[in-house]
Amino acid sequence: MLLAKTRPLRTLAFRLTLIYAFAGLLALVLVLAGCYLVLKSMLQRELDEHLVSEIVEYGALLKEQNLDILRDVLEQEAYSEGVDRIFFRVFDASGKEVIGTDVRGWTGLSAQPPALLAAMHGQTVFETLPGTETTFPARIVYGLMTPSLVLQVGASTESTALILRQFRRIFVAAMFSFFLCSIILGAVIARRALAGVRETTNTARAIIAGAWLSRVPVSPRGDEIDELALTFNRMIDRIQVLMQEMREVTDDIAHDLRTPLTRMRAQAEEVLDCPSASSGERELAGGLLEEADGLLGLINTMLEISQTEAGVKEVRRERVEMGEVAQEVCELFAPAAEDKEVSLTCERVSALPVKGDAQKLRRALAHIVDNAVKYTPAGGSVMVSCQTRNGMAVIAVRDTGIGIGAADLDKIFTRFYRVDQSRSQSGNGLGLSLARAVCHAHGGEITVQSELKRGSTFEMSIPAA
Amino acid sequence: MHVLVVEDDKKIASFIAKGLRQEGYAVEIANNGVDGFHLASTEKFDAAIIDLMLPQLGGLDLIRGVRDEGSTLPILVLSAKTSVEDRVKGLEFGADDYLTKPFSFAELLARVQALVRRANAIAEPVTLSVEDLTVDLLRRRVTRGPARIELQPREFALLAYLVRNKGRVVSKTMIMEHVWGYDFDPQTNVVESRISRLRDKIDAGFDRPLIRTVRGAGYVIGED
Numbered sequence: 179m180l181l182a183k184t185r186p187l188r189t190l191a192f193r194l195t196l197i198y199a200f201a202g203l204l205a206l207v208l209v210l211a212g213c214y215l216v217l218k219s220m221l222q223r224e225l226d227e228h229l230v231s232e233i234v235e236y237g238a239l240l241k242e243q244n245l246d247i248l249r250d251v252l253e254q255e256a257y258s259e260g261v262d263r264i265f266f267r268v269f270d271a272s273g274k275e276v277i278g279t280d281v282r283g284w285t286g287l288s289a290q291p292p293a294l295l296a297a298m299h300g301q302t303v304f305e306t307l308p309g310t311e312t313t314f315p316a317r318i319v320y321g322l323m324t325p326s327l328v329l330q331v332g333a334s335t336e337s338t339a340l341i342l343r344q345f346r347r348i349f350v351a352a353m354f355s356f357f358l359c360s361i362i363l364g365a366v367i368a369r370r371a372l373a374g375v376r377e378t379t380n381t382a383r384a385i386i387a388g389a390w391l392s393r394v395p396v397s398p399r400g401d402e403i404d405e406l407a408l409t410f411n412r413m414i415d416r417i418q419v420l421m422q423e424m425r426e427v428t429d430d431i432a433h434d435l436r437t438p439l440t441r442m443r444a445q446a447e448e449v450l451d452c453p454s455a456s457s458g459e460r461e462l463a464g465g466l467l468e469e470a471d472g473l474l475g476l477i478n479t480m481l482e483i484s485q486t487e488a489g490v491k492e493v494r495r496e497r498v499e500m501g502e503v504a505q506e507v508c509e510l511f512a513p514a515a516e517d518k519e520v521s522l523t524c525e526r527v528s529a530l531p532v533k534g535d536a537q538k539l540r541r542a543l544a545h546i547v548d549n550a551v552k553y554t555p556a557g558g559s560v561m562v563s564c565q566t567r568n569g570m571a572v573i574a575v576r577d578t579g580i581g582i583g584a585a586d587l588d589k590i591f592t593r594f595y596r597v598d599q600s601r602s603q604s605g606n607g608l609g610l611s612l613a614r615a616v617c618h619a620h621g622g623e624i625t626v627q628s629e630l631k632r633g634s635t636f637e638m639s640i641p642a643a
Numbered sequence: 644m645h646v647l648v649v650e651d652d653k654k655i656a657s658f659i660a661k662g663l664r665q666e667g668y669a670v671e672i673a674n675n676g677v678d679g680f681h682l683a684s685t686e687k688f689d690a691a692i693i694d695l696m697l698p699q700l701g702g703l704d705l706i707r708g709v710r711d712e713g714s715t716l717p718i719l720v721l722s723a724k725t726s727v728e729d730r731v732k733g734l735e736f737g738a739d740d741y742l743t744k745p746f747s748f749a750e751l752l753a754r755v756q757a758l759v760r761r762a763n764a765i766a767e768p769v770t771l772s773v774e775d776l777t778v779d780l781l782r783r784r785v786t787r788g789p790a791r792i793e794l795q796p797r798e799f800a801l802l803a804y805l806v807r808n809k810g811r812v813v814s815k816t817m818i819m820e821h822v823w824g825y826d827f828d829p830q831t832n833v834v835e836s837r838i839s840r841l842r843d844k845i846d847a848g849f850d851r852p853l854i855r856t857v858r859g860a861g862y863v864i865g866e867d
Contacts, residue, residue, distance in 0.1 A: 429724055433696075436723035437652060440745035444658035447748050450812050450860060451662070464812070464860030471816040474745060475828040509797075510823055513836035541827055551831045609827075 195364035237323035374403030545609030554579035649679030676700025773865035
């Protein structure tokens, strides 16, 4: 079976990195947002305290001086600070403005603020004047200076706003750089943490490709990944032992069957060679000889299928030109097809190289063509064509034969399965099974499409070299 | 020619001995490795056929023993094991050729003849003949009587294989393996069709057909 290559965006390392990065980012946003709010309220409180202290200070001044002095002081203060940054107004008990600095730069100030009444009763009232497009919001405080005079102080929040804006800029920059760093760092950490998993995967791939001696390196840390590697290695050891055992068992079976077959064959040959044997006896001996050869072929094919499927023997990896293989196989069957009046054509392509075992591939294709010719009645045709498709060398064998029913279609590659259950046709039902084992051993696939009475198409695809 | 056969299966041993004697060889049989080693080191042979699975002394050890004595006796190994490693091991221990069971006598004979020829530095005959048919292996030419016969390369290979085994039955499986190099038994008449084309060229127009079909067993050329 082919292992799908993992796409980088779906890897565990990538997902872990993203999750960590986002989690980190969220935490950072929460912390920074908290800081921002604390800073904002601190700055506001500081401003409020400053304004209240102004009221207390001018109240004290008024106890010793008269209103005219206070007016001069206030106006001087407003001018030195900037008239659009601070203003002062003093109201008497009737709500009439007795002192007022320049408030032309301030929009939205009412001449008779409703908070005056509460201020007259001794409360300190805070108000926020919303900003406009050109001005910052302002903070306004009312407070009693003397039992009959209320001072209204308004200050622009410009400096607070500037500090907060600066903070926000730093905030965003920090978020960006943190995110970037966490992605890079996360990727590195995830890659290192998952290196063991990757090594295990690579080793498994190498083993599938036939490198049975490779093992996953185990570090001395003894973490979960090392445990995985150790378990994996132990599993491969076990499989290797099983495969060795299977190889020995199949060798033994083959051996134990071959010796009596040799005896059988020898006796049949002796009869055939005996001058005194009658023609009837010779015929019997001939039949025996053929059966012995057939049985041997069956044993050999079965062993080959099991060994190929189990990967007991490593597949040779030579450069094989599939076009030539197709040509050779067609050449082999040409006279038989001609005698059967089946037209056998091979459409040859120049380059269709694969890496593999030429003999095995040739035999696999020969079984398919053999079947196609066998099940195509006189007057029909068998076409062998070669092409490259999606990086695979594909050899298609199309016949106009009797076809295969849908019910049988997925079973024809099974060992000993024959569509003709009466088994009147010759053949042992191993050919297609071997062909499939060979395709799989080469990392390829064999497929079939068929329609009863219309014909079948078998396709052998082997990864192109 | 004197041939030693070391084989513990008595039926197989006598089958080999009988066939070789028919071909004019003098044959001695040993049924175990110890007797085989004793014979090989005391008598002079032109070739030895040794089974690998032997009682008392295994085939490989027997071969090594023979080689350790400095003998250059041509040795053909018989074995029921087919794996390449076994084959390689046999050759590494000093065997000259390897034959897998089951084998046909024709095959065994051809191997023994080749070994003896090689040991005595005799070149393989360039021309083979059966009755009035001559096959020139070097120039790839075939004549029957005075007539020259044109054959396609595969037909030539098929004829040459039959003639090399003249008088012996070769089965379809053997033909598939030796002429085409396929180790399988086709369900279509691959071999039959080739033989019939070869017959059309070799036997058509002659009174005595050379290629005979042995029903169920295969084909044989010449010598009734």
